[in-house]
Amino acid sequence: MIQLEQISKSFGKQEVLQSIDLQVKKGEVVVILGPSGSGKTTLLRCINYLEKPDAGQITIGDLKVDTKHPTKKEIHALRQQTAMVFQQYNLFKHKTALENVMEGLTIVRKMPKDKARTISIQVLEKVGLGNKLDHYPVQLSGGQQQRVGIARALALNPEVILFDEPTSALDPELVGEVLSVIRKIAKEGITMIVVTHEMDFARDVANHVVFMDGGLVVEEGTPEEIFQRPKEERTRQFLSRITPQATYSI
Amino acid sequence: MTLDPSFMWTAFLSLFKALPTTLMITFVSVICGLFIGTVVALCRIYRIPGLSQLSTAYVTFIRGTPMLMHLLIIYFGLPILIDSLAAKWEWSFTSASIPLIGFVFIAFSITAGAYMSEVVRAGIVAVDRGQIEAAHSIGMTTPQALRRIVLPQALAVSLPNLSNSVIGMLHGSTLAYTISVVEINAQALVVAANNWKYFEAYIAAAVLFWGLTLLIERGSGWLEKRLNAYHRGGVM
Numbered sequence: 153m154i155q156l157e158q159i160s161k162s163f164g165k166q167e168v169l170q171s172i173d174l175q176v177k178k179g180e181v182v183v184i185l186g187p188s189g190s191g192k193t194t195l196l197r198c199i200n201y202l203e204k205p206d207a208g209q210i211t212i213g214d215l216k217v218d219t220k221h222p223t224k225k226e227i228h229a230l231r232q233q234t235a236m237v238f239q240q241y242n243l244f245k246h247k248t249a250l251e252n253v254m255e256g257l258t259i260v261r262k263m264p265k266d267k268a269r270t271i272s273i274q275v276l277e278k279v280g281l282g283n284k285l286d287h288y289p290v291q292l293s294g295g296q297q298q299r300v301g302i303a304r305a306l307a308l309n310p311e312v313i314l315f316d317e318p319t320s321a322l323d324p325e326l327v328g329e330v331l332s333v334i335r336k337i338a339k340e341g342i343t344m345i346v347v348t349h350e351m352d353f354a355r356d357v358a359n360h361v362v363f364m365d366g367g368l369v370v371e372e373g374t375p376e377e378i379f380q381r382p383k384e385e386r387t388r389q390f391l392s393r394i395t396p397q398a399t400y401s402i
Numbered sequence: 403m404t405l406d407p408s409f410m411w412t413a414f415l416s417l418f419k420a421l422p423t424t425l426m427i428t429f430v431s432v433i434c435g436l437f438i439g440t441v442v443a444l445c446r447i448y449r450i451p452g453l454s455q456l457s458t459a460y461v462t463f464i465r466g467t468p469m470l471m472h473l474l475i476i477y478f479g480l481p482i483l484i485d486s487l488a489a490k491w492e493w494s495f496t497s498a499s500i501p502l503i504g505f506v507f508i509a510f511s512i513t514a515g516a517y518m519s520e521v522v523r524a525g526i527v528a529v530d531r532g533q534i535e536a537a538h539s540i541g542m543t544t545p546q547a548l549r550r551i552v553l554p555q556a557l558a559v560s561l562p563n564l565s566n567s568v569i570g571m572l573h574g575s576t577l578a579y580t581i582s583v584v585e586i587n588a589q590a591l592v593v594a595a596n597n598w599k600y601f602e603a604y605i606a607a608a609v610l611f612w613g614l615t616l617l618i619e620r621g622s623g624w625l626e627k628r629l630n631a632y633h634r635g636g637v638m
C-alpha cells in the first residue's frame with residue numbers, strides 16, 4: 153500500500169501542492185486528472201523524490217519517509233520501490249532497448265547478467281518489442297520508445313509504477329499501442345498511479361480517480377462517481393471541457 | 403645554403419627514437435587530465451562547497467598562464483617542496499630521485515586537467531536532464547547515474563573538443579625540451595646541431611607532428627562515428 157500524507161511543495165512563492173493526501177491500495181490503478189498546472193507532475197515526482205517535497209510523509213509498504221528530513225538511504229529506498237514512465241520517455245540514449253531494460257536489474261538489483269537478460273527479453277516481449285532488442289532509442293518510433301520505457305519500469309517489479317502522461321508526446325496513431333500495453337499490465341494487478349488526459353482510457357483502466365486543481369485534491373472516487381456524478385463544480389467544468397468529443401462524434 | 407633532402411630523411415628516421423617519449427608525455431597528460439578535468443567539472447556543476455571555488459581558481463589560473471610556466475614552476479618548485487618535507491619528516495625520498503620526465507607528466511597533467519574540465523563540463527551540461535532523472539527513477543545512486551549514463555554521453559558529445567585538447571597536448575609536449583627531456587623537438591635539435599642543418603631537422607619534425615595530428619583526427623573521427631551511432635540511428 154502507498155500512502156501520501158500532507159505532501160506540500162512550493163516553487164518560490166507558488167504553492168504547487170497544498171497538503172495532498174492520497175492512498176493507493178495494492179494492485180489498484182489510480183488515475184489523476186486535472187487541468188494544466190494543477191500539480192499532477194509535481195506530485196508524481198515527489199513520490200520518487202525527483203522533486204523534494206517541502207513537507208509530508210510518504211509510506212510505501214514498510215518504508216516510511218518523512219520527506220522533510222529524509223536520509224540518503226531513504227531516498228534511495230523510495231526510488232527502488234517505485235519506477236516511473238516519463239512523458240518524454242527518457243530512454244538511455246546510448247543503450248539499446250535491451251540494455252535500457254537490463255540496466256536497473258544489473259546495476260541496481262545486482263542481478264547476474266544472463267538472468268537480467270532473460271527477464272528483460274521476457275518483459276520486452278510482453279510489450280511487443282521482442283524483435284527490437286538491439287535497437288537504439290533513435291531507431292524506434294515514439295510509441296516503441298515509450299513501450300521500452302514501460303518495460304524498463306516493469307522489469308524492476310516495483311511496488312508502484314508512476315506514469316506521467318505517457319502518451320501525450322505521441323502522434324495520435326501511436327497512442328493506442330501504448331495504452332493497450334498499459335491496460336494489459338494493469339490487468340496483471342500491478343499498482344499504478346497514472347496522470348493522463350485520455351478520458352476513455354482513464355474510465356476504462358482506473359479503480360480510483362483523483363481530480364486535482366490548484367495544488368489540491370478537489371474530488372476523488374470511483375470512475376463512475378467522478379465521470380457520471382461529479383459533485384464539485386470544478387470537476388464538472390473540467391470534464392465538460394476535456395471530453396467534448398461526444399458532442400461532435402458521428 | 404641549399405636544402406639537403408637526404409639529410410631530412412636521416413633526421414626523420416632518427417626522430418623516431420624520441421617518438422615514444424612524445425607519445426608518453428601526451429598520453430599520460432591526457433589521461434590524467436581527463437580524470438582531473440572530470441572531477442573538477444563535477445565539483446563545479448554540483449557546487450560542492452569549498453571544492454567548487456578551488457576548482458574555479460585552478461581552472462582560471464591554469465588557463466590564464468602559459469603551459470611553459472606550469473612546467474617551469476613544477477620543475478623548480480616541486481623539488482623545494484619535496485625536499486623541505488623530506489627534511490621535516492625524515493624521508494629517504496628526495497627530489498633527486500624523480501626522473502625529469504616525471505616533472506613533465508605532473509606539470510602537463512595539471513595543464514590538461516584545466517582545459518579538459520571545460521570540455522567535460524560543456525559535455526555534461528549538454529546531456530538532457532531527463533537522462534539522470536530516469537537513472538534515479540530506476541533506483542541508481544547519483545555516482546552510478548553519472549558513471550553509467552551521464553558521463554558516457556557527455557564524453558561522446560565532447561569528443562571533437564577532446565580531440566582538439568589531445569592535439570594541443572601533443573604539440574605542447576615539445577616544451578619538455580626546456581628541461582632537457584628528449585622528445586621529438588629536442589631530438590631534432592640534437593640531430594641538427596651535429597650537422598648544422600636545423601632547417602631540415604625541423605621540417606622533418608614538423609612532418610612527424612603533422613602525421614601524428616592527422617592520426618589523432620582520424621582516430622577521433624572513427625571513434626565519434628562509433629560512439630554516436632545512437633545519435634544518428636546508424637541509418638546513414
Ligand SMILES: Nc1ncnc2c1ncn2[C@@H]1O[C@H](COP(=O)(O)OP(=O)(O)OP(=O)(O)O)[C@@H](O)[C@H]1O
Pocket residue numbers: 163168186187188189190191192193194195
Ligand atoms: N521546476 C519548477 N520550477 C518552478 N515552477 C515549477 C517547476 N515545475 C513546475 N512548476 C510549476 O508548478 C505548477 C505545477 O506544475 P506541474 O507540472 O506539476 O503541473 P501539471 O498538473 O503536471 O500540468 P500539465 O498537465 O501541464 O503537465 C505549474 O504552475 C508550473 O509552472
Ligand SMILES: [Mg+2]
Pocket residue numbers: 192193194316317
Ligand atoms: Mg504534467
